[in-house]
Amino acid sequence: MPRLAINLHKIAAVTNVVIPLLAALFIFFGVRNSKWYHIGSVVFGGLFLVNVYLMNFQVKYAVLRNFGIIGQLRYMLESIGPEFRQYLYLSDNEERPFNRTEREEVYSKSKNEDSTSSFGSQNEFNEHEIKIRHSMFPSSGYGGYxxxxxxxxxxxxxxxxxxxxxxxxxxxxxxxxxxxxxxxxxxxxxxxxxxxxxxxxxxxxxxxxxxxxxxxxxxxxxxxxxxxxxxxxxxxxxxxxxxxxxxxxxxxxxxxxxxxxxxxxxxxxxxxxxxxxxxxxxxxxxxxxxxxxxxxxxxxxxxxxxxxxxxxxxxxxxxxxxxxxxxxxxxxxxxxxxxxxxxxxxxxxxxxxxxxxxxxxxxxxxxxxxxRSVQNILVKGGVRDKMKIVASGKLINPGKQIIALALGADVxxxxxxxxxxxxxxxxxxxxxxxxxxxxxxxxxxxxxxxxxxxxxxxxxxxAVNLEKEFKEILSATGSKSYKDLNEKKLYIPEIEALAMCE
Ligand SMILES: Cc1cc2nc3c(=O)[nH]c(=O)nc-3n(C[C@H](O)[C@H](O)[C@H](O)COP(=O)(O)O)c2cc1C
The missing domain is CATH 3.20.20.70 (Aldolase class I)
Known part of the structure; x- marks a missing residue:
């Protein structure tokens, strides 16, 4: 059985012959039979002229010089590629900077919808991931923030x-x-x-x-x-x-x-x-x-x-x-x-x-x-109590926010x-x-x-749902206040992991 494959060279060669042929046919029938055929004459005549321009006069795009109008397909497909990949091909945890599961979590929280998931986490659980250490004795009561x-x-x-x-x-x-x-x-x-x-x-x-x-x-x-x-x-x-x-x-x-x-x-x-x-x-x-x-x-x-x-x-x-x-x-x-x-x-x-x-x-x-560095420099310099630290960088869910606070941030x-x-x-x-x-x-x-x-x-x-879940995770660590958070509340597989864990 011959393999079916899209051959841009052949499609372009055929198209570049068919367009002037159709233009000529429509002109012929337009002159002989009915002037309505000239709609086709205008369309295909126009396409023919565009093709002549693309293949012989413009110098910016090599693909268009070689393939003419058919080369445009490449640019069209390229331009809608991100949407195609986002909607059809990429899995839930592939996109960047935020994958679909991360985005869905924010959407549900902002719509006050159930943001629970089922079956298991989509994360890798590899050696690079920092995790929050929970306590056998979760705290009851929230000390406020x-x-x-x-x-x-x-x-x-x-x-x-x-x-x-x-x-x-x-x-x-x-x-x-x-x-x-x-x-x-x-x-x-x-x-x-x-x-x-x-x-x-x-x-x-x-x-x-x-x-x-x-x-x-x-x-x-x-x-x-x-x-x-x-x-x-x-x-x-x-x-x-x-x-x-x-x-x-x-x-x-x-x-x-x-x-x-x-x-x-x-x-x-x-x-x-x-x-x-x-x-x-x-x-x-x-x-x-x-x-x-x-x-x-x-x-x-x-x-x-x-x-x-x-x-x-x-x-x-x-x-x-x-x-x-x-x-x-x-x-x-x-x-x-x-x-x-x-x-x-x-x-x-x-x-x-x-x-x-x-x-x-x-x-x-x-x-x-x-x-970690800034926290260490301030502590070593004896000035950690002189200022607050505010952290940012993909902290869009309560888990990552707690990790940031445990590493030294106040907010x-x-x-x-x-x-x-x-x-x-x-x-x-x-x-x-x-x-x-x-x-x-x-x-x-x-x-x-x-x-x-x-x-x-x-x-x-x-904002409200972030805080709600923030309190729940805080309680799971056995802490009543964010001030009780520190590196001991984290599982850090290796220091380099900090760079990998976004
Ligand atoms: C659309 C947009 C505009 C931003 N404008 C500024 C700005 O004017 N000044 C600034 O310091 N940071 C600006 N940022 C950076 C954010 O304030 C923030 O530091 C950064 O995006 C990290 O937070 P995030 O990961 O939660 O987005 C901008 C970010 C975005 C996405």
């Missing part, structure tokens, strides 16, 4: 939170107005804070009334002078708003450490251009570092300045790179007796609206080993967890302005699909 930022400095504007997960930085710009408003409204309903990201004046966050962490990125949108330095007056004014609870200075983020923020030109509307004071029609690339921060000394001085101007708790967000630099920074903090109120540590597995692939893939230390941030709660389908188009569910797009036609009230409810449900 309370983290107070700013208490170490004894400032009057302390900020207390009572849930373990907060909404991580995502700017208006990376997200559309509807997504920002749904997240902000959901944050208010759930009683958790939302981080503005580096998008400038937080107009839509403020509108919905939640507690806000204002992020100052390296471009300082919203609080900048023309030369990119800090405008103290603007920061002071903003900090006086009672909704603004903390200021976060962003030094780097896990998806692109060592590189500034990036907002593709497709996403810059008139409103965004005026909020950030940037031109339209060009990608906005923030500087790789704060103009004021050239070394450990000037960085600590800058933190102090922001604390003094804002009179609020001030955190620093970074992805760990060279450990010795962080050690030097801590030494400098001790020297100046100035400490940030928290360190937000973002693992290199963190998400982004847009970043170069090489940075996402290969730069920065993953969260769990980074967390966690998640960005993509809350995006999934908003209905993100992981279409991987955040950088294109074409998000099919209206989250990471400025296109009003696409944002129409996102109902703010419905999605705000999901954001709230996700």
């Amino acid at each position: 309370k983290v107070v930022f700013g208490e170490e400095r004894g400032i009057s504007n302390i900020y207390a939170i009572n849930k373990p997960a907060m909404i991580s930085a995502m700017s208006f710009g990376a997200l559309g107005e509807s997504a920002v408003r749904a997240l902000a409204r959901g944050a208010k309903k759930a009683g958790i804070p939302i981080n503005t990201g580096e998008g400038g004046y937080p107009k839509y966050h403020l509108m919905e009334g939640p507690n806000i962490i204002f992020q100052m990125g390296t471009a300082k949108f919203g609080v900048r002078n023309e030369d990119g330095s800090l405008n103290e007056y603007k920061l002071r004014k903003l900090s006086e708003n009672p909704q603004i609870k903390m200021i976060e200075i962003k030094f780097s983020q896990g998806a692109k450490p060592g590189k500034g923020g990036l907002l593709p030109k497709e996403k810059i509307t008139g409103e965004i251009s005026s909020l950030r004071r940037v031109p339209m029609g060009r990608d906005v690339v923030s500087p790789s570092h704060h103009i004021e921060c050239k070394d450990a000394k000037t960085t600590v001085e800058f933190i102090k300045r922001v604390q003094d101007v804002s009179q609020l708790p001030v955190g620093m967000k970074l992805c760990l790179g060279d450990e010795s630099e962080f050690t030097d920074l801590v030494k400098e903090m001790k020297l100046q007796n100035v400490f940030p109120d928290y360190v937000a540590l973002d693992g290199s597995q963190g998400g982004t609206g847009a970043a170069p692939k090489s940075f996402m893939d290969d730069v920065g230390v993953p969260l769990f080993p980074a967390l 966690v941030y998640t960005a993509r967890g809350f995006m999934l709660a908003l209905g993100c389908i992981q279409a991987l188009q955040c950088n294109k302005n074409t998000c099919p569910v209206g989250i990471t797009t400025q296109n009003p036609g696409l944002q129409k699909g996102l109902d703010i009230e419905e999605k705000a409810e999901r954001v709230k449900n996700y």
Whole structure:
């Protein structure tokens, strides 16, 4: 029996002969029999001309020069390949960054649906996985969860939170107005804070009334002078708003450490251009570092300045790179007796609206080993009690959140967890302005699909259900408070495992 195979060469050769033949036939019958045949003449004549152009005149695409119109099939199939693979071929635990089972868990929690599974875990259970050690004597009663930022400095504007997960930085710009408003409204309903990201004046966050962490990125949108330095007056004014609870200075983020923020030109509307004071029609690339921060000394001085101007708790967000630099920074903090109120540590597995692939893939230390290092450096330096640690990097479920707390974090941030709660389908188009569910797009036609009230409810449900399961796992470890968590509560097969376990 001859084998059936698709031979692109033969199909293209036949098509490239058939098209002009059909065009000639339709012209012939159009002239002889009926002018209606000329519909075919136009269609096939047009295809013939396109084919002539593709095969003889355009030089950009080799496949099209060799195969003509049939070569287009390749590009068409390639363009819908991700959707095909996602819907038809990939198994439940294959996709990245989040596989279907991980996404389903967030969807169920956000819809208040049963999030139990059956038969057995989809995970590998190989030598790389960290597990939580349960106790033979689970605790009864929950000691509550309370983290107070700013208490170490004894400032009057302390900020207390009572849930373990907060909404991580995502700017208006990376997200559309509807997504920002749904997240902000959901944050208010759930009683958790939302981080503005580096998008400038937080107009839509403020509108919905939640507690806000204002992020100052390296471009300082919203609080900048023309030369990119800090405008103290603007920061002071903003900090006086009672909704603004903390200021976060962003030094780097896990998806692109060592590189500034990036907002593709497709996403810059008139409103965004005026909020950030940037031109339209060009990608906005923030500087790789704060103009004021050239070394450990000037960085600590800058933190102090922001604390003094804002009179609020001030955190620093970074992805760990060279450990010795962080050690030097801590030494400098001790020297100046100035400490940030928290360190937000973002693992290199963190998400982004847009970043170069090489940075996402290969730069920065993953969260769990980074967390361990930062915790050790602070403990060894005798300053662990001077600041809180906030961890982020794929901490979208309560199990991973407990692991992060056991490795030293006081509280966690998640960005993509809350995006999934908003209905993100992981279409991987955040950088294109074409998000099919209206989250990471400025296109009003696409944002129409996102109902703010419905999605705000999901954001709230996700936060509430995260905490519910968090308490259950905490109890299983025999602990009443997150403060009882430490590495002894974890099964860590080997230290390198920390790098593998995301
Ligand atoms: C769409 C999008 C926009 C983001 N924008 C910012 C930003 O403005 N500033 C920032 O520090 N991090 C930003 N991040 C990174 C997140 O705040 C977070 O650190 C990272 O995604 C890790 O958390 P996750 O794994 O729970 O998403 C963004 C992430 C996403 C997905």
